[in-house]
Amino acid sequence: MQTATKAPETPVQTAQLDPTHILQIGMGYWASKTLLSAVNFQLFTFLAQKPRSAEEIRQKLGLHERSYHDFLDVLVALGFLKRTGTDGSAMYQNTPESDFFLDRNKLSYLGGILEMSNNRLYRFWSDLDEGLKTGLPQNELKQSGSKTQFDDFYSNPESLKEFLRAMSGIQMGAFIAFAKQFDFSHYSTFLDAGGGNGAFCVQVALNHPGIQCVNYDLPIVEPVAKDTIAHFNLSSRITTAAGNFFKDGLPKSDVIAMGNILHDWSENEKLFLMKQAYDALPKGGAFVVIESIIDNDRSQNAFGLLMSLNMLIETKEGFDYTFNDFDRWAHKTGFTKTDWLPLAGPTSAAIAYK
């Protein structure tokens, strides 16, 4: 028997329904990839020197003649460049934000995470459907069979440095805010566990002359951290320690931080790491995580929720979590009190006191 095809329903259009948001997000990868290409070409670093004409930019970046005007004017329309003039004599320059955050020669450069997005994550996210259906990572782990993502990230010196630059880039605003806001007056030592290139220790040392800092990470990362610390002339205030926090325990310290560490791992591994921190703290000591902590209702911090999907792409069992989750794990570990400190944008600190 044939069934009649149901005619599509005629939607009732109310004046308030606006498709702009759907289109903006749905087609957002156009804008995203344009910015990532500009960062990858180091356009903002070039323009930090002085304003340039479209032709000068074309030549410097090695662009084909077909679309370079569109490329530059998209960046104007999106608010990343300013243009004076409209004809052949038009000049392009950075906006204040692009100049501050996207010039590779400035210490405030956060383009490391955008470079890594361009070179790795953008491609891997195109397999999100597969990740959602299989629960498996969609990055290098798919082919490599490595035990953890770090074995792949650190397989050559260039990708090691790119990864560490990306990590400190995305966290820098939060590190600075924490170093300025947290009350260090009861403490004299600070350990950053999984501290990568040492950027967090640098901020704590710069803001708190009385605090002695240790940057702890895998042995392969230690030389990069030593370089960063020496670059800031802080070698007398910050030392490095190499080890594996799943096998070697953590050095003792009054304050122990983990920035974007717990979200890399399963719930059992998270609890194990929190116990390592607990054991290494004195009574009254503080364990601090700095992550894109998801709001308890799981409906507001879109970046934190997206970060959790990024953990699906990048790790075997990692996921991001709410402050309530952290509070529950902290009490299970033995901590007596927890606190929450908003830092920069979607990133905050969750603190557990022993």
Ligand SMILES: C[S@@+](CC[C@H](N)C(=O)[O-])C[C@H]1O[C@@H](n2cnc3c(N)ncnc32)[C@H](O)[C@@H]1O
């Ligand atoms: C996602 S990155 C976070 C880096 C930095 N804390 C931040 O907030 O940007 C994770 C860090 O954990 C380190 N790590 C991974 N496994 C580790 C292990 N088993 N022992 C010590 N450090 C480890 C990595 O080398 C890397 O620096």
